[in-house]
Amino acid sequence: MEKGASEPSPLDCARCGKPASLQCPKCAQLKLPREAAAFCSQDCFKAAWASHKSVHTKLDALTSQLSLEGWKYCLKKGRTRTLELPRFDWTGPLRPFPISKMRLVPDEIEKPDWALDGIPKIEPDSDLQKRVEIKTPEQIERMRETCRIAREVLDAGARIIKPGITTDEIDRVIHEETIARGGYPSPLNYHFFPKSCCTSVNEVICHGIPDARKLEDGDIVNVDVTVYYKGVHGDLNDTYFVGNVDEASKQLVRVTYECLEKAIAIVKPGVRFREVGEIISRHASMSGLSVVKSYCGHGIGELFHCAPNIPHYSRNKAVGIMKAGQTFTIEPMINTGIWRDRLWPDEWTAVTADGKRSAQFEHTLLVTETGVEVLTARLPSSPDVYPWLKPSSATSK
């Protein structure tokens, strides 16, 4: 990517490769990728028309249907919507698609304080941002229950994943399964986030917004679920395969899974939080992969995000030592290419700076007197989707 405010590289004719000065008007109207729409002359354009025009029908049908139903692109963290695909120097093949209207949550469900206006009030000013809470047995019991519900909800979403399904449909399942159990989907309206879970496809690192895009054979997709139930949050995510994926993607997902597994293995009282990053970073680099540095694990409980901050990279200055009764997440994001990330115009979706794929796994953990309890652990009923896991093992992570 070119540096700074300079223009993107000049476009070449999609048919012959010479420098282009014209574009297909239909593509311009539909905001389709410019690379396929640029032409050097009317003649080239005419000659290419027969095969080129199919690009329009695909998106034309989709967008007209969607905009009729009120689906639009997300901007400004969810505070606004737009009918047109935003302008951006996309780092990979993926593009945002319009999103559906915000889903509703029944009145009787207990909601966190951002549900109404999108702004958390208690969380930012809480003392729990500065010190790590030791949960009471009562709080721990609630967290066990909520985390188990979150696992059931994620599993339900995972079961519908296949080519042709949109991430919006996954979101709908997550949303409905959550409220059916009496919970609130924590991401919904958290700092205006427009959906009930995050769906991160391919080069998206995290915080992808469920939209109208259909999953394609060969994709990888992470689904990140947090449920708020009985006053506490439970947070987890898994990366899934869509249809048949290539070896590199399988490797990426497996190594990421192992990074989390190895990190969890060291959790016990007396271990420094900063050690987590060392473990993850070591395993990732041994496999030739990189670690995302902009996002970290976090404390969780009655607040969605609180102390401690747990970076996943090595040589960090994280403060604190694990103690029994603490609950927090570890959620490594591992990239095929470089570690750097960029933010999409929606101001949520984080993508790899080089457009290569990224995977993630997450658990909510409880430090016990002797070690760790994985509150969001896989259940015997969890879908058996990872070749490296023995099926129906209750203690498997």
Added chain:
Amino acid sequence: MADDDDCPPLAVELPPQANFPPAPASSSNSISAPVGVTVITGYLGAGKSTLVNYILSAQHGKRIAVILNEFGEEIGVERAMINEGQGGALVEEWVELANGCVCCTVKHSLVQALEQLVQSKERMDHILLETTGLADPAPLVSILWLDDQLESSIRLDSIITVIDAKNFRQQIDEHTNSSSFPEAFHQIAFADVVILNKIDLVKDDLEDLERKIHDVNALVTVVRSVRCQVDLNTIFDRQAYGVKNSSQLQELLEYSKSVPPNSRHDSSISTLCISEQDSVDLAKVESWLEDLLWEKKSNMDIYRCKGVLHIHNSNQLHTLQAVREVYEVVPAREWSDKQSRMNKIVFIGRDLDISILQDSFSRCKH
């Protein structure tokens, strides 16, 4: 809708390429040196604004952005104003800090805003962050003192506090017989540089004032000024939080001031230094520090810590730096043959007890 004709429409002109939100400089191949950020603290009337105005108007040829933040109790306000001095011209800009959502991000929104600022300009030599009556700069330091691994386009350069000499004199006199201490002491404790301003109003007292400043913080550099007209080279590029600053390492190694005779047992802020010839075990040192800074096992309130360590089994001189709980011990450079290896650690804080510090540290010996 679907005019699915076999007859192509006329192609239209490609518009001139518009400006996308620029890819951050960090994604380019050449990584330029991170821009230094200086935090300026001090109270109203001390001359902070005078200093800032002087920095912006002086003909230094540097492009400097000044961020004015109303921190109040919290850090993370919504807007900051930027003044850029370009040999005289002041440009005002508004920078919107990312709206909340510290959630699971490593970088605070203030850091992200500063990075965006650096990336949006062709050239930025330095950034000044002016704080208004910020009581305790430590939280700001922990936000800005980023891990090297993040390869950020900004780095914390130093904390500068502006002290009004006349006012300071008065504060000291008022507090002489009380158990409390002047508020200015708190600012001094966390500073790397103190600009002692309005010296023209306090002519004969300067050495005593400077001594009082060094009693609180032995490592701070005091710069005297009238109307804040200082040599800008003493302000910028101090690398106070960099590992490799050799002049500071020298200073530490040579620091030999003994505990002042009137070592008080009041709750005043002071500086203490401990030293140890024998090599120490790195793991023990880290646990020792964590007991002091994280577990707070003593009654001491340690604000800052800076030192040189002689680590067992290493040819590298290690540096130690801490601001409240955030600390770092890293190898800095090879010990030179001419240097005798030793450990020297300077503490700045309240209720410091040198015997506790010395004894507990000596248990870190290999």
